[in-house]
Amino acid sequence: MSIKNFIFTLCLVPCLSWAWTPQRPITVIFPNGPGAGNEISFRIVAEQVERRTGAVFKSEHRPGADGNIAISHFATVAADGYTISVPACQSNWVTAEIWYPQAARYDIMAFEPVANIARSPLTFWANPKSSVDTPEQLAEAIRRSDRPITFAIGGGGHRLALEYLLKALNVPAHRVQAIMYKGPAQALVDVMGGHAEFGITPVAVGYPLMRDGRIKLIGMANERPLPNLESAPLMQSVAPGLWIHGCWNILLPQNTPEPIQRWYREHFVTAIRSAESAAKFRENLMFITPQEHTAQGVRTSMTELRRVWQPIARQIQP
Numbered sequence: 001m002s003i004k005n006f007i008f009t010l011c012l013v014p015c016l017s018w019a020w021t022p023q024r025p026i027t028v029i030f031p032n033g034p035g036a037g038n039e040i041s042f043r044i045v046a047e048q049v050e051r052r053t054g055a056v057f058k059s060e061h062r063p064g065a066d067g068n069i070a071i072s073h074f075a076t077v078a079a080d081g082y083t084i085s086v087p088a089c090q091s092n093w094v095t096a097e098i099w100y101p102q103a104a105r106y107d108i109m110a111f112e113p114v115a116n117i118a119r120s121p122l123t124f125w126a127n128p129k130s131s132v133d134t135p136e137q138l139a140e141a142i143r144r145s146d147r148p149i150t151f152a153i154g155g156g157g158h159r160l161a162l163e164y165l166l167k168a169l170n171v172p173a174h175r176v177q178a179i180m181y182k183g184p185a186q187a188l189v190d191v192m193g194g195h196a197e198f199g200i201t202p203v204a205v206g207y208p209l210m211r212d213g214r215i216k217l218i219g220m221a222n223e224r225p226l227p228n229l230e231s232a233p234l235m236q237s238v239a240p241g242l243w244i245h246g247c248w249n250i251l252l253p254q255n256t257p258e259p260i261q262r263w264y265r266e267h268f269v270t271a272i273r274s275a276e277s278a279a280k281f282r283e284n285l286m287f288i289t290p291q292e293h294t295a296q297g298v299r300t301s302m303t304e305l306r307r308v309w310q311p312i313a314r315q316i317q318p
Contacts, residue, residue, distance in 0.1 A: 020081060020259040025056040029074050029085040031067030031092065032154065034059075035185030037202040037286075038086040038248035041117040044280045045271035053267055063182035065103040066156050067091040075106035079253040081260035086117070089247040090157030093302040095313045099156065113299060114250040114264045116292035117272055118281055120204035121222035122161045122244050124235060125215045127194050135219035138198070139169055139238040148177040152196035154184030154205075160309055161200055161221050161235075161244050163316050168239035173317075184246075191215055202246030203229070204284045221245075226285050244309075247289075249298050261295075269293045 028046075030039050039059065046057045062070035070085065071092050077083040087093070087108075096104040124138065132138050142149055142165075153159050159178055166173060181187040184201035191199040192214045199206070199215070203226070209215045219235040221242045226232070235242045250268060252261060271277060272288055281287060292301050 018259055020257070020263050021053070022055045022081060022263075024082065025058050026081070027060050027083045028057050029070050029083065030059060030061045031063065031070035031085070031087050032061070033063045033181075033183035033186050034061055035205065036088070036154065036183045037120055037204050037246045038088055038117075040204055040284060041120075041248050041281075041286060042086045042250070044277055044284070045117060045268055045274075048271040048274060048276060049267045052271075055267075065100050066095065066180065068096050068100045068103040071096070071108070072103060072105040074111075074251070074253065077253055079256040079260075081252070081256065081263070083253065084114075084264070085111075085251045086248050087251060088155050088157065089116075089249065089302065089305060090160060090244075090309065091155045094306050094309045095156035095160070098310060098313045099316070108302075109299065110254045112252040112254065112256045112261055113295045114252060114261070115269050115272060115294070116247055116249040116289055116298055116301065117268075118286040118288050119245040119247040120202035120284070120286045121220050121226070122158060122200055122246060123203040123206055123220045123232075124161075124218040125188065125191055125199045125201065125206050125210070126218050127191050127197055128213060128216050129194065130197050130216070132198075132218060133216070135233050135235050135238045138218050139165075142166070142169060142171055142175050145175070148175060149198065150177045150179060150196045152179050152181060152187035152190045152199040154181045154187040154199075154201055155246070156313070157244055157246060157309075158184070158187075158200040159316065160312055161242065163312060164242050164244070165235065165239045167312075168242065188215060204246070204286050207285050226287075227282060228285065249292070249302075265294075 074085045184205040190196045219233045221235045221244045
């Protein structure tokens with residue numbers, strides 16, 4: 001090898017082998033208030049990444065306009081690996097541009113997905129003092145009530161689930177009053193307090209409250225029961241096809257360099273698929289979808305989600 005070629009090779013090797021590792025804390029932007037499914041699921045896997053790599057993740061909650069204030073801000077941050085976000089699938093991938101065109105100042109497809117962390121079926125809850133205990137009783141109450149029935153909801157997908165139920169029951173929207181909160185945990189506070197008779201959140205968010213007797217489960221919007229909740233009623237008994245999940249994916253800013261993307265994929269996909277996460281996901285009534293553990297997998301899944309649910313979103317007055 002000539003001296004010239006040898007020097008060229010020495011110069012090329014660092015470029016080919018450059019690997020990014022974080023040198024300071026990483027800000028995680030959550031688009032809603034504390035206690036939502038995106039934070040619960042992210043913490044399950046982030047704890048493992050922190051132990052394995054020494055990385056530090058710090059939370060930044062920016063609730064408002066169903067997550068669109070946060071993601072609009074996220075669209076302005078540097079693509080240096082030190083700011084990531086964990087949006088909710090329906091709120092930021094499906095309903096944002098339809099319900100909040102002024103607040104959603106971003107193109108969701110322009111971001112760099114890492115992976116979907118987990119999913120958890122949306123669930124209809126009630127205050128323990130409510131006389132409603134089953135999906136059938138809920139359907140009857142909506143049909144026959146002489147006043148609008150109040151639902152506390154914490155995200156766009158929750159409103160979509162309610163609208164789907166109303167269409168399946170063939171009742172007008174004025175039969176219910178949907179009240180949007182800054183997150184699902186905040187919505188359930190008012191269900192527990194009796195300020196709203198019903199609520200809709202991912203089962204992962206409400207399950208601890210249900211175990212403590214502070215809310216009760218009316219029906220789950222899933223195809224089949226989940227482990228630990230085998231006896232839970234399914235909403236498809238009154239609304240066939242009502243299968244909708246809370247789901248949360250990790251996003252990097254647009255044009256994030258490939259070495260940074262590679263660090264996130266390597267460490268987070270490993271954590272998502274670990275036995276430790278599997279046990280914690282089961283405990284929190286979440287499940288993973290391996291086909292969504294690549295950037296293309298996330299985009300494909302979210303494109304299909306948009307195809308199915310955006311026509312319904314367009315029929316709703318937010």
